[in-house]
Amino acid sequence: MGKKAAAVHPGDIFTIPLFLPSNDDDYTLDYSKYKFPLNDIYAFGRLIEIQVGNVDLIEVFSYTRRIPENPHIIIQSGRMFAPEHIGHPFSKNGRWRAVFSNPYYDMWRDSDYENISFLSPVGHMWKGKETINITKKQCIELEEAGIPYWIMHSRTDLEVEIRSVLEEREADLDYERIVDERKSEFPKPRDVDKKLKEMIVPFRWLSEPGRYTLSLDAGLLNGDCFAKNNMLGNGYDWEKVASEFIKKQGIHSEKKFSFDCEADTFSMTSPSKKTLKEFSVSFHKIVMDTSAFEEFLSQLS
Numbered sequence: 001m002g003k004k005a006a007a008v009h010p011g012d013i014f015t016i017p018l019f020l021p022s023n024d025d026d027y028t029l030d031y032s033k034y035k036f037p038l039n040d041i042y043a044f045g046r047l048i049e050i051q052v053g054n055v056d057l058i059e060v061f062s063y064t065r066r067i068p069e070n071p072h073i074i075i076q077s078g079r080m081f082a083p084e085h086i087g088h089p090f091s092k093n094g095r096w097r098a099v100f101s102n103p104y105y106d107m108w109r110d111s112d113y114e115n116i117s118f119l120s121p122v123g124h125m126w127k128g129k130e131t132i133n134i135t136k137k138q139c140i141e142l143e144e145a146g147i148p149y150w151i152m153h154s155r156t157d158l159e160v161e162i163r164s165v166l167e168e169r170e171a172d173l174d175y176e177r178i179v180d181e182r183k184s185e186f187p188k189p190r191d192v193d194k195k196l197k198e199m200i201v202p203f204r205w206l207s208e209p210g211r212y213t214l215s216l217d218a219g220l221l222n223g224d225c226f227a228k229n230n231m232l233g234n235g236y237d238w239e240k241v242a243s244e245f246i247k248k249q250g251i252h253s254e255k256k257f258s259f260d261c262e263a264d265t266f267s268m269t270s271p272s273k274k275t276l277k278e279f280s281v282s283f284h285k286i287v288m289d290t291s292a293f294e295e296f297l298s299q300l301s
Helices: 072-076 136-144 155-168 175-182 194-199 223-228 235-248 273-288 290-298
Strands: 013-017 042-051 055-065 084-087 097-100 117-120 124-127 130-133 204-208 211-217 265-270
Touching: 013 155, 055 072, 055 155, 084 155, 117 136, 194 204, 194 273, 211 273, 223 290, 235 265, 235 273, 235 290, 265 273, 273 290
Parallel strands: none
Antiparallel strands: 013 042, 013 097, 042 055, 055 084, 117 124, 124 130, 204 211, 211 265
């Protein structure tokens, strides 16, 4: 199954791969050129409805085997669990792919749409196209009866849920071993900072959740400029230069930057990617212009 992902329409049946890493950032991984093994065990879903905000309502079938020649055996197997909402399930990265289409699909007839129900914590139940007000007591009773809450899941959430159901049925997927054996085949996460990193060499850039870092090996650049101005050019001198540059740029640095320099390393962090990125590009420009950098050092008190 090596072809690229195509658009998915209501009524289409699609594969849900069970042997991909369950990365939280799977939307940044491009599986469009990945050759899914035809002999793998797959789960299968059907797109019921495309809803507002790129959220899709889908159903997952009990059939979990190789891709069959026609969809009848999949549909006849019934649902594995109640329909669920998935966010951005059919992006161009090709993780889930349509394998069967049905131009005559009718969600009311084929997916019993009028009886698909979800609870809301704000006191109502969604059923078919209707919104029904319910009491707190009714909500508890409906939840106990198996009516799920409206929750938007990710694709990897659903893949994990399916594997859990299969494990309860004592299916031996050997997931960990297979994924480990194939890890070199899977696409690598896209580096969204690649262009920036190339632009500010020899400075280094590191992105972490809520924390961004710019660093440089002290002594790597402009040693003569520092020496002419009676400075060592160590990490602490770079901190002085960066601090003064921030002031010259008119940036209010309070709570925006923090420094963690050592004698051999310049390092500064910020919770704001945008702010540190703008600083990094401007600072790199003056640092790489030897004449401009030396003049800037001469102005330091």
